[in-house]
Amino acid sequence: MHFMNVNILDLSLCYNLNLITQAFSWNETLIILLLLIVLKSFLFSRTEQQRNTLKRKFQFG
Numbered sequence: 001m002h003f004m005n006v007n008i009l010d011l012s013l014c015y016n017l018n019l020i021t022q023a024f025s026w027n028e029t030l031i032i033l034l035l036l037i038v039l040k041s042f043l044f045s046r047t048e049q050q051r052n053t054l055k056r057k058f059q060f061g
Contacts, residue, residue, distance in 0.1 A: 009034075
């Protein structure tokens with residue numbers, strides 16, 4: 001389920017990239033994309049940590 005959400009987010013990013021580049025200069029666009037990538041990887045790592053803690057709870061629970 002989580003992977004589907006990521007794919008949808010990627011598609012919307014690609015679709016809106018044209019609008020973003022029109023609104024901002026290239027430097028600003030690159031910064032925004034980097035921030036989005038960092039945010040996405042942070043959210044993904046958070047869900048991984050939660051999944052691992054759940055596994056541990058079931059193992060020792």
